[in-house]
Amino acid sequence: MQYIREDVWELGNDWAAPILWYARGVAAMKSRALAVPTSWRFYGAIHGIDRPLWKALGYLSAADPLPRSADVKRFWQQCQHGSWYFLPWHRGYLLAFEANIRDAVIKLGGPKDWALPYWNYFKPNQFKLPPAFASPNWPDGKGNNPLFVPQRYGPNSDGKVYVPVDQINLDAMSDPDFTGVSSGGSPGFGGIDTGFEHGGSTHGGIETQPHDWVHGLVGGENPKPPHLPGLMSDPDTAGLDPIFWLHHANIDRLWQVWRQNPLTDIDPTDANWLKGPGSVGERIFSMPMPGNVPWNYTPADMVDLAKLGYSYDDLSPATAGLIASLRLERLGASAAAANVTEGAPAMASGKNVELVGANRKALPISGDQVSTSVQLDAGMRNKVSASLAAAATSGTPDRVFLNLENVRGLSDATAFHVYVALPEGANPANYPDRLAGSIALFGVRKASLADGEHAGKGLTFVLEITKIVDALHLGNAFDVNTLDVRIVPTKPVPKRAKITIGRVSIFRQGG
Structure with missing residues (x-):
């Protein structure tokens, strides 16, 4: 049977049959004890669990019998973040969860072809939390609606839950490479080459935006x-919120x-990706299926939707992207010369990465905005300029990336916009062309723990500023010793967040 995942806002009404059956399936999973591998909380712990935080939020008590140690070792704390396994691991997680909900639905007399809806917050008038989750x-x-959770605070932490459409983007869809680099260049559409990585430091393009952003702003903070986080704001609680699954269905979509661009957008062919971390002696990807039967899978098992038995009702292009010919024309190539590259990658995807400049010290983030200056190495700046100037003939201009390294803090609900080369005293809102990108610190608390897996080194975010640098170059404004970077939080950051x-x-x- 082929299952079709549909847009939650286009099912007919707020409590259309697929959503009503979803609620009944969620209620069935929530009725099971934590120790049962197909229970709601057990599935939440597969994504992540922080026992003190669960207790503080009311999801774990001393009276709860814990699962068998073998089940905890096999299934819990498994989600892949900051990893090239981010997408395939979550696809398997969704499939297993969907199978468990469907099993409950069928046992309750529901449709045998039930499938998980998705939330496409990018579509007009679909940015609000679907009503069935809001009451x-x-x-x-x-x-006692099982789709409603009180720990959902929204972008302004006032209980009004929505996705600010002017703050999310699909820039990652223009990246021609699935796998990126960890040396300061593009992290790729799907992430950087890692082993089993429960909380990696560098997030891939689609993980940074819109994935992290939607998590942080939907969950918010009490x-x-x-000031406990909303469930969606923290990786260790996100799987407890029923909206999590519709958000991830959209990321999966x-x-x-x-992948529909066969010329450039292809999944990795590396054996380590295809076979997964289990092939090199690390943890396997494993999920409890109906009847408490474990299912093991690899990324190679996740690439063909037809074989997996499901699809989406809408796979139309999410964005046209910036193809190489348009950029080359902008940089001075003739239309005829630029058209030679039509259908080529959106940008040069060379793996040669070099540092152009950095600021001098750590930057605390508090209040409504902070600034720093990046000191540029004259030789490297000239190298970028020469690449842009030669674009008309070489066809391979550099891509340029801004890195926010080792971001640490206590508040996963913190989010901010990053601007480059704003005029002094300028209102950032008046310069949308200088917006490098927007960052949500999903996972920062866990990544900042000194006794954590990565010794508290925090998260690193990579924003492509190629368009901004192109514009500066064309305006003869890139011949400078420093570039100013301004951080503008979505709401004032309190000092207690320690960001x-x-x-x-x-x-x-470049090449």
């Missing part, structure tokens, strides 16, 4: 002390959309 009541007015950026740096990437 504590079932459609008959009775309480404005009341002790975007992966399939990206710092270890270093702000700029890298060139």
Whole structure:
């Protein structure tokens, strides 16, 4: 049977049959004890669990019998972040969860072809939380709606939950490479080459935006002390929120959309990716299926939707992207010369990465905005300029990336916009062309723990600033010793969040 995942906002009404059956399936999973591998909380712990945080949020008590140690070792704390396994691991996680909900639906007398809906917040008028998730009541007015959770605070931490459409983007869809580099250049559409990575430091393009952003702004943070995060804001609680699964279904859909360009957008062919971390002696990807039967899978098992038995009702292109010919024309190549590259990658995807410059010290983030200056190495700056000037004949101009390295802090709900080369005293809102990108610190608390897997080195975010540098070059404004970088939080960052950026740096990437 081929299952079709549909847009939650286009099912007919707020409590259309697929959503009503989803709620009933969620209720069935929530009725099971934590120790049962197909229970709601067990599935949440597969993504991640912080026991003190779960207790503080009311999802774990001393009376809860814990699962068998073998089940904990096999299944819990498994999600892949900051890794080239991010997309295939989550696809398997979704499939297994969907199978468990479907099993519950069928046992309750529901449709055998039930499939998980997705939330496409990019579509017009679909940015709000779907209504069935926003009310504590079932459609008959009775309480205890299993799709509603109180720990959902929204972008302004006021309980109004929506995705600010002017703050999310699909820039990652223009990246021609699935696998990126860890040396300061593009992290790729799907992430950098890693082993089993439960909380890697460098997030790939689609993970950074829109994945992280939607997590952080939907979850938000409780404005009341002790300022606990919303469920979606923290990787160790995100799987407990029923909206998590619709968000990830959309991310999974975007992966399939990206793959539709056969000239450039292809998944890795490396054996280590295809066979997964289990092939090199690390943890395997494994999920409990209906009947508590374990299912093991690899990334190679996840690449063909037809073989997996499902698809989406809409796989139309998410964005046209910036193809090479348009950029070359902008940089001075004739239309005829630029058209030679039509259908080529969106940008040069060379792996040669070099540091162009960096600021001098760590940058604390608090209040409504902070600034720093990146000192540019004259030789490297000239190298970028020469690449751009030669674009008309070489066809391979550099790509340029801004790195926010070793970002640490205590608040996963923190989000901010990053601007480059703003005029002094300028209002950032008046310069959308200088917006490098937007960052949500999903996972920063865990990545900042000194006793954590990565010894508290934090997260690193990579934003492509190629368009900005192109514009500066064309305006003869790139011949400077420094580039100013301004961080503008979506709402003032309190000092208690302890957010710092270890270093702000700029890298060139070319042939």
